[in-house]
Amino acid sequence: METIIVKADQRLDRIDKYLADLLQDSRSTIQVMIKEEYILVNDEVVKTNYKVKEGDVITIEPMEEEEIDVTPENLPLEIVYQDDDVIVVNKSDDMVVHPGAGNYSGTMVNALLYHIPDFKAIKGEIRPGIVHRIDKETSGLLMVAKTPKALEHLSKQLQEKTVTRTYVALVDGVIPHNLGRIDAPIGRDPKNRQKMAVVEHGKPAVTNFNVVQRFAAHTLIECHLETGRTHQIRVHMNYINFPIVGDPKYGLRKTDTTHGQFLHAKTLGFIHPVTNEYMEFTSELPEYFTAFLEELE
Structure with missing residues (x-):
């Protein structure tokens, strides 16, 4: 675990920007670490827009996953809906959403890269377009963004609690x-x-x-x-x-x-990031x- 004490002569900025500049890491990675509580301030959970103060003690726990190259794989994948901006997938109960420690292949992201020609992984990112996750053993619907604009729009809907x-x-x-x-x-x-x-x-x-x-x-x-x-x-x-x-x-x-x-x-509903129309999808229970x-x- 790494510990950082904020000093008076440092630029007191948002914590995600402060750490991205200090650690020379991507801001998106820092944001994920903050949201998943690998980064704490004074032993407490904070939001990504928290503004650091002199004397703050920031602790950074190493993430469980590594940045790896994501390769396309021909895996079964049920795509319920897709257009130029959004994909809705009905995930099986035995598939991990994205690569990580112990799961470098066989994930939904690997399958998306194979089945969707215009779905491109961002270099160095292990979660391209992933707006939200469901556990490996959990089946059902989740949405995936195909563009940065869609990712930002859908993520904001989640934050504002407007997604069904x-x-x-x-x-x-x-x-x-x-x-x-x-x-x-x-x-x-x-x-x-x-x-x-x-x-x-x-x-x-x-x-x-x-x-x-x-x-x-x-x-x-x-x-x-x-x-x-x-x-x-x-x-x-x-x-x-x-x-x-x-x-x-x-x-x-x-x-x-x-x-x-x-x-x-079972049910997933959201506002389309481009058309602004509400869309809702339903998935039946798996046979088992x-x-x-x-x-x-």
Whole structure:
């Protein structure tokens, strides 16, 4: 871990610009590190527009991933929609979104580079056009930008919480109430940096859910996100003691499943970055998900 103490004779700028100039690193990489809490100021999470002050102690944790060359690969990929600016992909439950430590190939980005001739990776970037992510074991819809303008526009919609995102999840336990709202801040688990947790000084996180169906020992729910923190639904449902079935990281008990957690990004809606028209897409549950529900019935 690297520690930087801000001095009076330094230019007191936004933290992303301050560190990009100081470390000779790309501003986009610094922004990702800030958002994913690898960079803290005075042991607290800050936003990318935080203005540094004299005496601030900035700690930088090395990122888990490396900058690598992203190569096109002929992998199965379900493209729900695409035009000159945006792509909507229905991701399978066994595909990582972008290359990183331990996953240098076989990712959605590798597949996009092969299937979309005009989808170009930015040199040195491992997340070209990726507006948001869903976990490897989570299936469903996500949007990808094909131009810098689209990336900026869609990212702003996420920040302003205007993107429609509905997930379907199967949880352990029978939830007694029909509606729920979980408002609990999420940050990196101080005991395990590979996990997220509900922590006092985390970023605001809100998950709303409604019960779709109850089984003998499980509940099928729909989740509506107001924020988009890493592992948000998984962390929040575990926090209220109804963890996602098959979740290898946050589950309270192991479930014999070969498909990771039963979590599916069903609905995705956003304003098109060029036409300004609202677009909404829906994805049906994967076969393994529906088959497991039939077994529970």
